[in-house]
Amino acid sequence: GENVEQHPSTLSVQEGDSAVIKCTYSDSASNYFPWYKQELGKRPQLIIDIRSNVGEKKDQRIAVTLNKTAKHFSLHITETQPEDSAVYFCAANLNQAGTALIFGKGTTLSVSS
Amino acid sequence: ETGVTQSPTHLIKTRGQQVTLRCSSQSGHNTVSWYQQALGQGPQFIFQYYREEENGRGNFPPRFSGLQFPNYSSELNVNALELDDSALYLCATTSGTGFRNEKLFFGSGTQLSVL
Numbered sequence: 594g595e596n597v598e599q600h601p602s603t604l605s606v607q608e609g610d611s612a613v614i615k616c617t618y619s620d621s622a623s624n625y626f627p628w629y630k631q632e633l634g635k636r637p638q639l640i641i642d643i644r645s646n647v648g649e650k651k652d653q654r655i656a657v658t659l660n661k662t663a664k665h666f667s668l669h670i671t672e673t674q675p676e677d678s679a680v681y682f683c684a685a686n687l688n689q690a691g692t693a694l695i696f697g698k699g700t701t702l703s704v705s706s
Numbered sequence: 707e708t709g710v711t712q713s714p715t716h717l718i719k720t721r722g723q724q725v726t727l728r729c730s731s732q733s734g735h736n737t738v739s740w741y742q743q744a745l746g747q748g749p750q751f752i753f754q755y756y757r758e759e760e761n762g763r764g765n766f767p768p769r770f771s772g773l774q775f776p777n778y779s780s781e782l783n784v785n786a787l788e789l790d791d792s793a794l795y796l797c798a799t800t801s802g803t804g805f806r807n808e809k810l811f812f813g814s815g816t817q818l819s820v821l
Contacts, residue, residue: 597748
């Protein structure tokens with residue numbers, strides 16, 4: 594079946610450093626790639642997304658890059674802050690129908706001050 | 707906030723029982739999907755409803771069923787509960803037409819525990 598792999602599973606950085614999370618997907622028909630941030634006990638929140646017609650998108654300290662040929666995309670967080678600590682999920686849309694997404698297993702990011 | 711409300715927030719059931727989870731969204735959000743999130747995992751797509759009809763389903767057995775109502779509210783029903791059904795159940799909505807590439811906004815979820 595379709596699959597999204599996410600690495601690393603845990604990531605620890607010092608405040609002010611950059612963090613990079615990488616994902617690969619298997620469905621070549623996928624063309625929408627959102628990233629969600631989930632704090633403990635809370636709902637996943639959409640932080641940024643990218644569509645297949647662009648290679649990079651940036652929103653303040655967060656950027657996402659997409660390589661359709663290699664079927665991988667990455668989340669880049671610059672100047673990390675303690676409040677960036679959370680679990681981050683990448684996702685790709687499924688070909689089957691509607692807004693169905695397949696998620697990676699998540700990356701636990703810890704930012705220490 | 708996303709304008710997506712789920713109830714109840716927590717629920718405890720025993721194996722073999724049936725459960726109904728509810729979701730309501732703001733007006734105009736006519737597409738709703740349900741996800742199951744096991745502890746330490748990413749959300750898994752259960753199914754999607756658009757205009758009160760199921761139009762997409764993940765790898766879940768028929769004992770997982772749903773409904774969508776004209777007022778945009780939705781239900782997830784699970785029959786014959788199993789221990790592995792213990793998870794956070796998330797409802798997600800979008801204001802789109804149910805087609806691909808639309809932003810999903812999640813509710814806070816219902817934490818279901820099956821004993």
